[in-house]
Amino acid sequence: MRSFSLADFLSLLSALQWTGVLVLIALAFGAPLALGLALMRTSARRALRWTATAFLQLVQGVPLLGLLMFFYFGMPVFLGVEMPPLVAVGIAMTVYTASFLGEIWRGGIEAVKHEQWEAAACLGLSTWHQFRYVIAPQAFRMALPPTVGFLVQLIKGTSLASIVGFVELARAGQLVSAATFQPLLVYSIVAAIYFAACLPLTLWARSLEARLNGAR
Amino acid sequence: MALVDIKNVTKSYGSIEVLKGVSLSIDEGEIVTIIGKSGSGKSTLLRCINALERIDGGEITVEGQSVRTDMPNLRGFRQRVGIVFQAFNLFPHLTVERNITLAPVLNKRIAKAEGRALALDVLARVGLADKIDAYPAQLSGGQQQRVAIARCLAMGPHLMLFDEVTSALDPELVGEVLKVMEDMARQGMTMVLVTHEMGFARNVASKIVFMHQGRVWEEGPPADLFANPRTPELRSFIASAR
Numbered sequence: 001m002r003s004f005s006l007a008d009f010l011s012l013l014s015a016l017q018w019t020g021v022l023v024l025i026a027l028a029f030g031a032p033l034a035l036g037l038a039l040m041r042t043s044a045r046r047a048l049r050w051t052a053t054a055f056l057q058l059v060q061g062v063p064l065l066g067l068l069m070f071f072y073f074g075m076p077v078f079l080g081v082e083m084p085p086l087v088a089v090g091i092a093m094t095v096y097t098a099s100f101l102g103e104i105w106r107g108g109i110e111a112v113k114h115e116q117w118e119a120a121a122c123l124g125l126s127t128w129h130q131f132r133y134v135i136a137p138q139a140f141r142m143a144l145p146p147t148v149g150f151l152v153q154l155i156k157g158t159s160l161a162s163i164v165g166f167v168e169l170a171r172a173g174q175l176v177s178a179a180t181f182q183p184l185l186v187y188s189i190v191a192a193i194y195f196a197a198c199l200p201l202t203l204w205a206r207s208l209e210a211r212l213n214g215a216r
Numbered sequence: 217m218a219l220v221d222i223k224n225v226t227k228s229y230g231s232i233e234v235l236k237g238v239s240l241s242i243d244e245g246e247i248v249t250i251i252g253k254s255g256s257g258k259s260t261l262l263r264c265i266n267a268l269e270r271i272d273g274g275e276i277t278v279e280g281q282s283v284r285t286d287m288p289n290l291r292g293f294r295q296r297v298g299i300v301f302q303a304f305n306l307f308p309h310l311t312v313e314r315n316i317t318l319a320p321v322l323n324k325r326i327a328k329a330e331g332r333a334l335a336l337d338v339l340a341r342v343g344l345a346d347k348i349d350a351y352p353a354q355l356s357g358g359q360q361q362r363v364a365i366a367r368c369l370a371m372g373p374h375l376m377l378f379d380e381v382t383s384a385l386d387p388e389l390v391g392e393v394l395k396v397m398e399d400m401a402r403q404g405m406t407m408v409l410v411t412h413e414m415g416f417a418r419n420v421a422s423k424i425v426f427m428h429q430g431r432v433w434e435e436g437p438p439a440d441l442f443a444n445p446r447t448p449e450l451r452s453f454i455a456s457a458r
Contacts, residue, residue: 115301115303115305116305116307118268118301118305119301119305119306119307120307121268121294122266122268122294122298122299123294123295123318123319123323123367123371124291124292124293124294124295124319124323124371125291125318125319125322125323126291126322129322133318133322134307134318137309138307138308138309141309
């Protein structure tokens with residue numbers, strides 16, 4: 001047993017990097033999927049809408065913890081695929097991000113008045129151009145505050161990766177706590193680090209919301 | 217050959233038949249004004265002309281081409297047939313210039329400088345060249361509608377449709393939009409309007425079409441139609457519109 005030292009604090013901070021890596025993976029792979037899901041959900045084709053809806057129902061009905069366990073413990077059992085923790089956690093966070101961001105963005109797309117599509121179509125724009133230049137910029141503005149809000153959820157959600165032994169901030173907290181026997185102090189510091197990471201985003205989301213409301 | 221030929225067109229929304237066999241022919245350079253009570257099918261007919269609505273029966277041809285929502289080269293067709301809406305439908309996130317040049321830039325790949333010149337040209341025609349860098353929200357309703365008209369003109373349409381374009385405007389702003397439309401009429405643009413502006417219909421239109429219950433009830437030159445309505449429906453419509 002040893003007492004909590006600067007080295008422990010630094011190890012927590014360096015574990016924060018892995019929290020960041022998880023967030024980046026989730027966004028890098030989840031955001032394009034989310035866009036695809038949002039487009040499928042707003043598509044005129046029923047088959048696309050249903051496929052996306054089924055996926056969303058499934059993913060949103062399962063807790064993030066369940067997703068993590070499925071990809072880490074379940075995949076080897078069901079499919080015989082062994083995955084390193086980073087991959088399993090990365091896939092789970094990606095799927096989670098895709099489903100929630102996808103719904104946020106669908107809401108943004110649907111909040112743009114139908115007449116905007118019509119006006120763009122009447123100018124002879126292709127469906128993709130209608131979306132890309134007329135609908136998406138307006139949808140993006142409306143969806144930005146909740147998107148940033150979701151980012152906060154995502155950062156905190158990565159703490160669940162500690163369950164499968166992936167060393168990010170929460171898991172590093174467990175390790176330091178076990179070594180120092182000062183759980184109250186260590187977890188308070190861990191919580192403070194999460195708070196410090198999320199606070200700027202929360203403030204940003206709030207200022208975006210105020211600004212966008214003012215602009216309308 | 218007529219520019220627009222509408223033959224026996226029918227259209228239903230669910231079980232409600234809104235067009236019950238409409239026939240109408242519009243020559244190049246004509247200013248056709250469609251009047252009638254709300255629910256008479258006039259806006260629907262207008263929207264069918266540029267394939268915004270699918271027709272159930274009959275046929276519409278524009279410049280000899282059969283108009284369908286799944287017609288080949290619908291996008292090219294839409295650039296030849298402009299439409300202006302009651303609610304303007306400008307793109308709020310784009311400046312006036314970008315509103316106007318978006319379609320020419322994407323469809324015809326014109327250069328940036330050329331786009332600005334085009335925007336200035338069409339804005340001059342609606343008297344708003346000084347608003348080229350404004351956003352729609354900074355303009356009055358009448359100005360927004362004039363920008364919407366300019367946006368249409370920038371495509372170089374052969375035919376323009378106007379769907380109650382002054383109905384959402386404050387009364388004092390109606391005149392400036394009507395004046396722009398009169399100028400266009402004088403320059404020979406073929407125009408089809410759905411409107412409640414009887415003064416405009418009377419003074420500018422070359423033909424009035426009175427629709428009632430999904431049919432063309434009466435049509436003719438405004439002088440005839442307003443002076444000698446043949447049906448009691450048109451007579452009471454004129455009386456109520458006065």
